[in-house]
Amino acid sequence: MTVMPKGFRFAAIEANLKYSGRKDLSMLVSDTPASAAGVFTTNKFQAAPVLHCKAMLERSRKQSAFLVNAGSANACTGEEGMNNCREVLSLVAEATGVPADEILPASTGVIGLQFNMDKWRAAMPALAENLGKATPENVSEAIMTTDTRPKLVSTSVDLSGGEVRLLGMCKGAGMISPNMATLLAFVCCDADVDPQRWQEILEYCADNSFNRITIDGDTSTNDSFMGLANGVSGVKAESEEDLRTLCDVLLRLSQELAYMIVEDAEGGTKVARIEVRGARDEIDAELVARAIGCSPLVKTALFGCDANWGRIMCAAGYSGAEFDPQAVSLEVGGICIFKDGMPVPGDMDKLLEPVMNEVDIPITVTLGSGSGTASLLASDLTKEYVEINADYRS
Structure with a gap:
């Protein structure tokens, strides 16, 4: 049974951005701005969403949502790709009410394809209508490319102030030999955590989970591991003991997701x-x-x-x-x-x-x-x- 962190909503729709007959556009939204953290690919050809997320996190460690599309990586797409990324966020903000500068985008799929912006515009009403109706399972399916199955883990842990919940999902089956994280991975947490400590925890967990896997020796242009901790549980993680406990739980969750990626390697059997x-x-x-x-x-x-x-x-x-x-x-x-x-x-x-x-x-x-x-x-x-x-x- 999936453990649901408090204060998060989900959307997952068939936007026909590249795939037909399957969900390929999704959102994970916090009801309140959350402490945000992220680690990203070290590939020199960093995708437009990676560059955008890095810039946003440098400006503000309070963010509200992840937006994820499958089918097009929006990598090696130049200034047009960057402009399309920004326009997409404006469209999503107008449709859903989530501020554009509080949405962290992520893309996966073929390198070098420009977004079909007409399809993005056409998808906005359905995305807004679906927000809050989809499940985490729907989102974990919508972010897949060559994955054969969704990858989702959730858990809860007692801190000194009470119970907090964490939910993580990822996608990846090929182009995996990360030097930061995996292809795409997201964590939702309802603990109240200082943004800088949340970033430190996320980096540590990436180094000891997603950075310890390889499928084919290729480091993607789009690798992103991001987390939101919104504090809606009302439980603060501020003592060193609580922070260590939270880190240990996130590490176990990340390691379980990392194993799922290798287990689901393209054509893999071992x-x-x-x-x-x-x-x-x-x-x-x-x-x-x-x-x-x-x-x-x-x-x-x-x-x-x-x-x-x-x-x-x-x-x-x-x-x-x-x-x-x-x-x-x-x-x-x-x-x-x-x-x-x-x-x-x-x-x-x-x-x-x-x-x-x-x-x-x-x-x-x-x-x-x-x-x-x-x-x-x-x-x-x-x-x-x-x-x-x-x-x-x-």
Whole structure:
């Protein structure tokens, strides 16, 4: 059962912006201006909504709504794309009564397409009429592109002043190797939180959830993770203990959503849980984890249920991390198959066969060079992934 934060309304409609026969335009609206936070893609080609949101959050940390469209990313669209983004917000404000400068926009879909503004104008009456009638489930479906299922998590937690509720949703199945957050993710919370502390919490949760996943090694032009905390519960999160509790709960929610993304990878059948230990530092640990998780050869071996552990060692070796190869060990599914620079004797194919046939496959590399650690969730690479992306614009 979905836990609903107080003071939020939702809208999700079929606007026919690109897709036919499905919802592709949605809003998440707070009844009162909320503490707003966001982290965004580091891709140099940042989409118009990303640039707009960053500018708005620099100007004011009080915002009221998210507006999300699927089908067109409004990225690499130049000044026309920026003008269209601003015009869309004006249209939505006029239709719904939510001030244009309190709406944070997000877009997902094909890069390089300009908005069809006639379709946007035509959709406004339906969007306004639907506001408050849609469910979070409707919105989580409307933000999908190649996702096979919506991704929605909600929970509640008791702070010293009472109960607060959090709801999070995201979309993403391909073009996922974020360096900030995931493709699109949104959190609604009814706690009363200082905007700066809310931003710090969101950044921490992004670093330890969405920034710890990869599907195909591509960092999107549109990656955005944003949150609104409106205080409608009447419960303040201001003590250090309350803030830590709120952060812990949001982290668990974010990690659950991040797992859903990797589990739903385009054509994906496996989730590799990569752990790197004993690195010189955390930077080296992450280099090794990402080299393994992004390796096409490791990913295709996972898809084929092939215990070809040499590909894992190869990726670690070219990662750029500094370590002594003779001190390295490797475990797959808890089974040690490589130790002190040498394979462990035994029929590893037979031992690992049941492990490789599971959906979740733990991979642990210990470098023996220090105390640095890193974790990463990675998908496999399948024939269906190639087919989906070969036909993406069709």
